[in-house]
Amino acid sequence: MKYVAIVASILLIGGFIYADDFTGARPLGLGRAFVGVADDANALDWNVAGIASFQYMSFTASFNKLFAGISGDNIGMGHLSLVSQYRTLFGYGLSWRYLFSNVYSEHHIKLGLAHRFGWKKKGFFGKHPFSIGAALRIDGVGYNLDNATPPDQNMITSGEGVDPRNDPVFASGTSKWGFSVDAGVLWRFSPKISIGAAAYNLLQPNLALNTGEENGKLPMQLRFGIGFSPNKNMLIAGDVRYYQEGGNVITPHIGIEQWFYKHMFGIRAGYDVDELTLGIGWRLKRHWSFGFDYALVYPLNELSKAGATSHKFSAIFNLPNPIPAWDFAAISVEPKIKKLKPGDQIDVSVTFKNLSAGSAKNVNYSVYTRKPDGTYALLKTGTIPKMKTGQEVTVVAKFQDFLPGEYTIYAAIDDDGTALPKINSKVSELDEGNNVAENTVRIFPGPKPSISFEQDTLHITRITFQETEEPVLPIIFFDPKSADIPDRYKRVLDKLADRISNNPDVVVRIAGYFDDESDGKDNIDIAKKREQAIYNYLKARVKNPDQLVIDTKHDYAKKRAGAGKRYIGIERYLPMIRHENRRVELSAEMPKLAKSQIEQIIKFKKGQIHKKVDFSANAMTYKTILEKNPDVMLLVEGYATKDEAKPTLLEPSFLRAADIKEQIKKVVPFYLWDRIFAWGEDRFPADEPHVKISLLADGVLYKPFPGRKIPKGITVGNPQNKVLMSVKSDNPVVSHRAELYELGGGVVKLFKAGSGEPPATLPWDWKMDNGKYIEGGKFYYGKLTATDELGAVGEAVSETLVVDQVDKVYGEESRLLVVFRFDKDVAISPYYHSRMEAIAKRIIELGERGGEPLTIAITGHTDIIGLRRRNQELSVERAVRELKNLRIYLRHMLNLKSDKEVTKWLKDHKLTLISEGHGPDRPYTLKKMRDDGTTYDKMIGDNKVPEGRQFNRRVQVEFRAKKAKGRRR
Numbered sequence: 001m002k003y004v005a006i007v008a009s010i011l012l013i014g015g016f017i018y019a020d021d022f023t024g025a026r027p028l029g030l031g032r033a034f035v036g037v038a039d040d041a042n043a044l045d046w047n048v049a050g051i052a053s054f055q056y057m058s059f060t061a062s063f064n065k066l067f068a069g070i071s072g073d074n075i076g077m078g079h080l081s082l083v084s085q086y087r088t089l090f091g092y093g094l095s096w097r098y099l100f101s102n103v104y105s106e107h108h109i110k111l112g113l114a115h116r117f118g119w120k121k122k123g124f125f126g127k128h129p130f131s132i133g134a135a136l137r138i139d140g141v142g143y144n145l146d147n148a149t150p151p152d153q154n155m156i157t158s159g160e161g162v163d164p165r166n167d168p169v170f171a172s173g174t175s176k177w178g179f180s181v182d183a184g185v186l187w188r189f190s191p192k193i194s195i196g197a198a199a200y201n202l203l204q205p206n207l208a209l210n211t212g213e214e215n216g217k218l219p220m221q222l223r224f225g226i227g228f229s230p231n232k233n234m235l236i237a238g239d240v241r242y243y244q245e246g247g248n249v250i251t252p253h254i255g256i257e258q259w260f261y262k263h264m265f266g267i268r269a270g271y272d273v274d275e276l277t278l279g280i281g282w283r284l285k286r287h288w289s290f291g292f293d294y295a296l297v298y299p300l301n302e303l304s305k306a307g308a309t310s311h312k313f314s315a316i317f318n319l320p321n322p323i324p325a326w327d328f329a330a331i332s333v334e335p336k337i338k339k340l341k342p343g344d345q346i347d348v349s350v351t352f353k354n355l356s357a358g359s360a361k362n363v364n365y366s367v368y369t370r371k372p373d374g375t376y377a378l379l380k381t382g383t384i385p386k387m388k389t390g391q392e393v394t395v396v397a398k399f400q401d402f403l404p405g406e407y408t409i410y411a412a413i414d415d416d417g418t419a420l421p422k423i424n425s426k427v428s429e430l431d432e433g434n435n436v437a438e439n440t441v442r443i444f445p446g447p448k449p450s451i452s453f454e455q456d457t458l459h460i461t462r463i464t465f466q467e468t469e470e471p472v473l474p475i476i477f478f479d480p481k482s483a484d485i486p487d488r489y490k491r492v493l494d495k496l497a498d499r500i501s502n503n504p505d506v507v508v509r510i511a512g513y514f515d516d517e518s519d520g521k522d523n524i525d526i527a528k529k530r531e532q533a534i535y536n537y538l539k540a541r542v543k544n545p546d547q548l549v550i551d552t553k554h555d556y557a558k559k560r561a562g563a564g565k566r567y568i569g570i571e572r573y574l575p576m577i578r579h580e581n582r583r584v585e586l587s588a589e590m591p592k593l594a595k596s597q598i599e600q601i602i603k604f605k606k607g608q609i610h611k612k613v614d615f616s617a618n619a620m621t622y623k624t625i626l627e628k629n630p631d632v633m634l635l636v637e638g639y640a641t642k643d644e645a646k647p648t649l650l651e652p653s654f655l656r657a658a659d660i661k662e663q664i665k666k667v668v669p670f671y672l673w674d675r676i677f678a679w680g681e682d683r684f685p686a687d688e689p690h691v692k693i694s695l696l697a698d699g700v701l702y703k704p705f706p707g708r709k710i711p712k713g714i715t716v717g718n719p720q721n722k723v724l725m726s727v728k729s730d731n732p733v734v735s736h737r738a739e740l741y742e743l744g745g746g747v748v749k750l751f752k753a754g755s756g757e758p759p760a761t762l763p764w765d766w767k768m769d770n771g772k773y774i775e776g777g778k779f780y781y782g783k784l785t786a787t788d789e790l791g792a793v794g795e796a797v798s799e800t801l802v803v804d805q806v807d808k809v810y811g812e813e814s815r816l817l818v819v820f821r822f823d824k825d826v827a828i829s830p831y832y833h834s835r836m837e838a839i840a841k842r843i844i845e846l847g848e849r850g851g852e853p854l855t856i857a858i859t860g861h862t863d864i865i866g867l868r869r870r871n872q873e874l875s876v877e878r879a880v881r882e883l884k885n886l887r888i889y890l891r892h893m894l895n896l897k898s899d900k901e902v903t904k905w906l907k908d909h910k911l912t913l914i915s916e917g918h919g920p921d922r923p924y925t926l927k928k929m930r931d932d933g934t935t936y937d938k939m940i941g942d943n944k945v946p947e948g949r950q951f952n953r954r955v956q957v958e959f960r961a962k963k964a965k966g967r968r969r
């Protein structure tokens with residue numbers, strides 16, 4: 001009974017004062033420090049302003065077992081609360097708390113409203129949200145006298161006690177109700193700090209049953225609190241409570257909370273001067289959430305002697321708001337790599353979140369970038385089909401650009417990307433300010449190297465022996481009814497196999513033929529065996545057998561010689577003619593390219609010489625093919641009509657070709673210019689004037705093998721040079737490579753390769769990797785390549801290096817101008833159309849370099865088949881015609897106005913041009929040198945074999961200088 005008296009005293013005297021502190025297991029577990037936190041549905045009873053700060057519809061139910069160590073009574077408390085938000089206008093809530101014992105009970109009903117300033121995240125309150133709220137409360141007390149234990153009769157008789165049922169206090173009844181108001185403010189100063197204040201019982205209703213009793217008046221209570229969250233899983237809270245109870249009473253409260261395992265399990269502890277509290281919590285979060293909290297309250301005052309601990313149990317259930325306030329947020333923009341080089345393509349992961357208290361459907365998003373020049377570019381748009389409450393959705397966009405500088409990548413939710421850089425929003429949200437997230441990437445320019453030479457000219461005197469270039473005939477002739485390859489062709493086939501391998505885009509077509517008189521009529525089988533033999537031989541020697549194709553659609557009986565009208569005396573030559581028909585012919589093509597890439601026709605009007613053409617679309621094809629295939633050339637052929645032949649067809653046709661060539665050179669790198677040739681048709685008029693541009697693969701098969709230049713002595717005037725190098729780069733240089741290139745060729749010298757930056761200066765003796773000096777007549781350039789840590793590569797080339805070389809040449813330089821078909825006045829391949837311009841360039845080069853007088857003879861030749869007199873006339877005619885054409889080429893290439901000016905230019909440069917016809921008297925020979933230094937003539941124009949006769953059907957250019965005297969080369 002002693003303990004019953006203590007409990008009764010607490011309920012009757014202090015029940016109203018302490019009742020507001022007994023709501024929710026989580027606040028109790030925090031030591032009743034919750035006014036500055038107020039972040040769940042318990043806020044309605046602790047700080048009504050807090051109900052304006054969350055968007056869910058939240059329902060809370062709790063039960064307290066109070067003073068468990070007290071016997072003789074059953075004291076407890078139940079609590080129900082419902083809190084929600086109406087868009088961004090206000091939060092509202094309703095709660096009911098019921099305190100009960102055997103003889104006493106309390107009812108507290110609250111209806112609260114609150115408003116938050118700063119939902120839109122604009123202005124001062126957008127960064128520091130501020131909430132205010134008020135609650136109307138209905139409080140009631142009641143007494144159950146039936147459960148009261150009256151004093152014994154002696155005490156009643158003596159007047160020391162009164163039967164409660166007869167006590168005048170209850171004369172007017174056993175219950176009473178009153179009204180009051182609570183108010184609160186909450187300021188979320190930052191994401192980590194919040195400050196709150198609350199006032200309770202502002203109207204201080206009197207709930208004493210006897211209206212004259214002032215002790216029944218509920219005192220007003222004030223609380224001030226602060227919450228601090230150093231991280232998302234930890235909370236430290238502190239409150240100060242003030243009220244009057246026979247004087248001013250101030251009590252501090254402090255609590256701490258720590259969550260674990262993705263905010264699923266938490267522990268709490270709290271303290272004030274009257275009690276120590278402990279608590280635990282558990283949360284299950286989906287698009288809805290459910291939680292459970294427990295608190296143990298252990299008194300530190302006189303109640304501890306009775307073991308009067310209290311136990312608090314709460315359950316909280318959050319549901320999406322039936323009238324949600326939409327809020328979508330762009331959470332992050334995460335580029336896979338932030339430091340890029342031009343052209344890098346990366347994935348950009350962007351994350352969006354539905355912060356609304358409801359699921360959303362068909363939410364638009366966009367990903368876009370602001371470039372260094374201030375313009376915007378859309379990277380990706382899309383629609384998220386469904387976003388549950390609290391759900392994060394990640395999408396991936398691609399980013400790629402080439403302009404160096406800083407790029408800002410934006411991710412925008414509730415935007416369709418149609419109004420960049422503005423957001424085209426479709427939904428009114430709580431916070432329009434969090435719809436965009438951003439991050440930056442930077443594209444760094446590649447390294448900018450520089451390479452030059454202290455000297456750009458090598459001065460050298462060289463005595464050499466010049467071997468004659470060796471012509472190539474891609475035709476293999478066979479003995480009657482034989483498919484065995486004669487040994488004399490194998491050296492040429494071996495060299496051609498190397499050329500085919502070095503020109504990967506070229507395919508060689510192999511076509512076999514038979515002679516119906518010496519092989520047998522309709523002997524297709526022997527023709528197929530011949531082509532198969534050549535195919536097998538080359539296949540064993542080329543790197544890629546796919547570059548070889550056997551032609552199955554040609555006429556196997558087609559004659560190469562003797563197909564024309566027979567003349568008297570031809571019988572003696574029939575064995576030779578039949579031999580020329582027993583053959584395999586090789587032809588070159590580039591089948592991987594479209595016809596429009598290989599060949600282009602430019603039409604002209606009659607009399608029109610100049611026509612502007614845009615070749616930018618063809619530039620990359622020309623560059624790529626010529627760089628990959630060193631023996632492919634670009635041939636520009638001009639044609640004119642009969643009416644334009646004034647005085648010759650060559651004038652307008654060559655001028656057209658030369659004009660188009662100059663336009664092509666503007667879109668092709670300079671080191672490829674010597675692979676572009678202009679040619680004008682001088683014999684056969686065209687139906688309409690035009691220019692034909694062709695990527696010609698015939699050079700793989702017909703380009704002569706160069707003759708050796710065999711040095712006999714050398715003197716260098718400036719034997720030492722220096723390579724000067726530097727690199728400018730925004731990022732560390734990880735490697736470099738400095739090389740010397742031959743113009744139009746490959747690497748001839750590796751100066752330096754290694755990690756880091758190149759040395760500023762490098763000595764060089766003008767020699768290539770083969771130990772020889774760079775050669776006269778060729779051009780060279782240095783190339784420095786630098787790579788930074790991003791993998792960006794910068795390249796630089798130097799000015800051209802040249803050789804000021806005085807050549808004292810032994811031997812006679814000669815070049816083929818054209819090789820003719822059997823009994824026809826046309827070249828055996830369009831490749832020879834390039835020879836005229838090349839020879840004209842050589843003449844101009846020799847003339848401008850000066851030296852001893854030089855005679856340049858244009859010589860015509862034939863084989864032995866046919867009448868000797870006619871062969872002699874034909875050789876003269878061909879030589880004269882080619883000399884005339886050569887002078888026209890020289891005139892236009894030197895920009896001279898007349899043929900007289902050509903004559904003067906030749907005289908001024910000690911050059912003489914002549915023509916000679918030798919018929920069959922001078923079979924083709926090559927000047928060669930043995931290993932012992934002695935020279936000899938190698939006969940390749942042997943009229944006894946078909947290839948020799950073919951080489952003899954030629955026009956040749958011979959450069960004749962005095963022995964041991966020379967000119968600059």
